[in-house]
Amino acid sequence: MDYIFHFGDVFRYSGELIDGTLTTLRLALWAMVLGLTVATGNAMVRTLRIPVVDMTIAVYVEVIRNTPLLVQAYLIFFGLPALGIRMNSETAAVVALVLNVGAYSTEILRAGVEAVPSGQVEAGSALGLRPGLIFRKIILPQALKIVFPALGSQFIMILLATSLMSAISTPELTSITNSIQSQTFRSFEAYVVSAIIYLALTIFFFGVFEFVARNFLGSTLINRMEVR
Amino acid sequence: MIQPFEWQDSIFILRALRWTLGLSLAAFIGGGTIGLAVALMRSSGRTYYSVPALTYVILFQGTPLLIQLMLSFFGASMFGVDVSPWMAAALALSLNTGAFLGETWRGCIEAIPSGQRAAGIALGLHWRHRFVYIILPQALRIAIAPTVGILVQVVKNTSVASMIGLVEITRAGQIVTATTLEPFVVYLIVAGIYFALCWPLSLLSGKLEARSATSRATRRSAAPIGNYTAKPVSRTL
Numbered sequence: 094m095d096y097i098f099h100f101g102d103v104f105r106y107s108g109e110l111i112d113g114t115l116t117t118l119r120l121a122l123w124a125m126v127l128g129l130t131v132a133t134g135n136a137m138v139r140t141l142r143i144p145v146v147d148m149t150i151a152v153y154v155e156v157i158r159n160t161p162l163l164v165q166a167y168l169i170f171f172g173l174p175a176l177g178i179r180m181n182s183e184t185a186a187v188v189a190l191v192l193n194v195g196a197y198s199t200e201i202l203r204a205g206v207e208a209v210p211s212g213q214v215e216a217g218s219a220l221g222l223r224p225g226l227i228f229r230k231i232i233l234p235q236a237l238k239i240v241f242p243a244l245g246s247q248f249i250m251i252l253l254a255t256s257l258m259s260a261i262s263t264p265e266l267t268s269i270t271n272s273i274q275s276q277t278f279r280s281f282e283a284y285v286v287s288a289i290i291y292l293a294l295t296i297f298f299f300g301v302f303e304f305v306a307r308n309f310l311g312s313t314l315i316n317r318m319e320v321r
Numbered sequence: 322m323i324q325p326f327e328w329q330d331s332i333f334i335l336r337a338l339r340w341t342l343g344l345s346l347a348a349f350i351g352g353g354t355i356g357l358a359v360a361l362m363r364s365s366g367r368t369y370y371s372v373p374a375l376t377y378v379i380l381f382q383g384t385p386l387l388i389q390l391m392l393s394f395f396g397a398s399m400f401g402v403d404v405s406p407w408m409a410a411a412l413a414l415s416l417n418t419g420a421f422l423g424e425t426w427r428g429c430i431e432a433i434p435s436g437q438r439a440a441g442i443a444l445g446l447h448w449r450h451r452f453v454y455i456i457l458p459q460a461l462r463i464a465i466a467p468t469v470g471i472l473v474q475v476v477k478n479t480s481v482a483s484m485i486g487l488v489e490i491t492r493a494g495q496i497v498t499a500t501t502l503e504p505f506v507v508y509l510i511v512a513g514i515y516f517a518l519c520w521p522l523s524l525l526s527g528k529l530e531a532r533s534a535t536s537r538a539t540r541r542s543a544a545p546i547g548n549y550t551a552k553p554v555s556r557t558l
Contacts, residue, residue, distance in 0.1 A: 292380070
């Protein structure tokens with residue numbers, strides 16, 4: 094191989110790379126926070142056991158989990174304007190990511206809620222707690238604790254999946270890398286640099302989740318990489 | 322030129338389906354081969370096997386598939402090899418799938434009670450025979466449900482290959498959108514095709530998982546034996 098690496102050409106764009114990394118982080122954090130909110134909302138509504146609502150949630154989860162995120166993003170960014178719903182690329186990216194991670198988290202949290210012993214709920218109602226309070230104070234904390242490792246690996250997956258949002262021209266890290274490689278023609282170097290940044294972000298988030306799991310929940314993320 | 326969306330366009334998308342299916346198959350076969358190696362290396366208990374395999378898993382589970390795809394597409398040309406989008410996509414998807422299958426299968430191998438392995442050693446079996454006759458038949462039963470689950474992931478991941486110009490169904494959808502200007506209908510059809518491919522697999526995976534969970538539960542209650550490691554073995558015997 095007589096190729097000479099020119100990483101210098103890529104590092105001249107370090108300002109853009111930092112901006113891209115921050116956008117990626119912003120997308121990932123919004124997806125995590127709002128995705129968990131969607132999942133919690135769904136878990137709460139599910140405790141009411143309204144058949145129509147349960148069915149709707151099930152359809153939402155199955156549709157999202159069995160179609161690619163890329164196509165979901167295309168539908169939201171390119172398809173919805175046909176119905177008169179317009180948004181800029183970053184909003185569309187957040188919506189696509191939240192809908193996606195929301196569906197996976199809903200499924201994860203459902204398993205967690207089911208794993209809470211029924212005696213806990215009965216004890217709550219024996220104490221005269223209202224259903225809303227039972228959910229908030231008894232079911233949710235225990236369910237979240239049980240599913241935290243699974244949620245953590247799901248969140249790491251959505252962090253990596255933000256790279257697909259370059260397809261709808263959100264200026265995140267992959268998008269920035271694409272434009273750097275088209276300006277410098279240092280394709281390999283550019284993608285190696287962004288791969289290293291993504292790896293660093295993954296390891297950082299893994300470290301944070303692992304720290305929380307070990308120190309506050311007595312569990313661990315290792316060996317829990319979930320099937321997507 | 323703008324044309325209304327017609328049935329020919331659906332045919333165009335459906336014809337691209339062979340690339341989605343072909344790529345899924347290639348990624349599953351390639352990924353399965355890599356995954357088996359990774360699973361064996363990770364569960365070997367030898368550092369010089371497990372550390373490289375773990376590094377591989379971290380690298381491929383810690384970076385986005387899209388970046389892996391770009392690296393295999395542009396990276397090969399550095400070696401003077403001119404790769405087609407198809408080759409680059411098959412390579413990247415295989416490497417990515419290998420990491421996920423490897424980790425899943427390692428979990429399945431390590432779920433086999435260690436007494437099984439110990440019994441094999443006690444019988445003087447070579448590791449290859451231990452794996453083929455003792456570990457594999459048991460691990461295979463637990464592995465089927467999550468493997469089908471990963472297959473769903475593989476089919477969905479092939480959509481990323483559209484980004485390097487491979488005309489599978491997502492790319493076909495983009496092409497049709499450019500002429501018909503009806504993105505909502507077109508992407509809905511594309512999403513529908515993916516759903517038709519993935520949903521039966523998801524249902525199958527769920528059903529298999531439920532079955533293995535009940536059979537595990539009944540086995541546990543019926544015969545509370547199986548783990549022999551707790552008993553100390555006298556060396557003087």
